[in-house]
Amino acid sequence: MDKVRVIEVKQSVFAHNDQDAAELRAQLKEKGIYLMNLMSAPGSGKTTTLTKLINSIKDEIKVAVMEADIDSDVDAITIAEKTGVKSIQLHTGGMCHLDAEMTRQGVEGLQAGDVDLIILENVGNLVCPAEFDTGATKNVMILSVPEGHDKPLKYPLMFSVCDLVIINKIDVMPYFDFDMDKVTEYVHMRNPKAEIIPISAKTGEGIDVLAQWVRKEIKGEE
């Protein structure tokens, strides 16, 4: 019988994905592509916000979308129909998050050579996507008013990895006990550098501010 040897490994499993993510980020930078990873709980308004945002920037910025939220192509079709930009559905096979390798395959599958901005609509989940770096240039999340202003306290990791927090559905503010000052305080407790933009994807309020943020980001990338 062969002798059993013990080999010390001492390696973080998440490091595996972190390496893939770093490689993807470098490749995208080289190609001049800005990848935005958009995360939120299910139904916070990712698809609706994207539709409005893309329509207000698509004349100046070439955009493409990768949909991963649900394993059906309704979101990808909505985006294509309402904005006319290229959008593809990634099949995650029921995974609770997207990792860097799946994201890389998606970027390849897009075959969008001269695109400036790729937006990834991540799986609707506030826990797992926060733990897996997709290789995105920046992380953006949407918190909608009905979810409550204390969400940053409940999902600290998500808020600490996001560069921008969009507060959506401000049109329903009068019906909810949602405190904008408190949410700002809680977000900054987790991430002092996070920017916060309140919008209503329904009425279009604040979309111009969001569009301006995106323009600034893309130009800063050159």
Next chain:
Amino acid sequence: MHELGVVFYVIDDVKKVAIENNAEEVKSVTIQLGEVSGVVPHLLEDCWNWAVKKHDIMKECVMKIEQIDAVTYCEDCKQYYPTMQYGRTCPYCQSPNTYLHTGNEFLIKEIEIT
């Protein structure tokens, strides 16, 4: 599922180390898993047992899991306390100014090979 995705990373990493060490077979892998890593031990084992069958070098490889307790540190009163029991608010001074000291690890500690 989170567990299934990470199992593929572990298999890749273990395979690499096994080949570097001219292994014939990997008998076991020891994982150190934080109490609040978000990975459920028994689901991880189930996924593992299913996934390794597809890899000749580790068909019979057993996963051993060592748990690392979740401990939070309070920046205001400089004390440590068990995260599972008290969450994010310091039980000594009620400060919310705390961070996780240990408990979100997911490490491959060692493997046994022949």
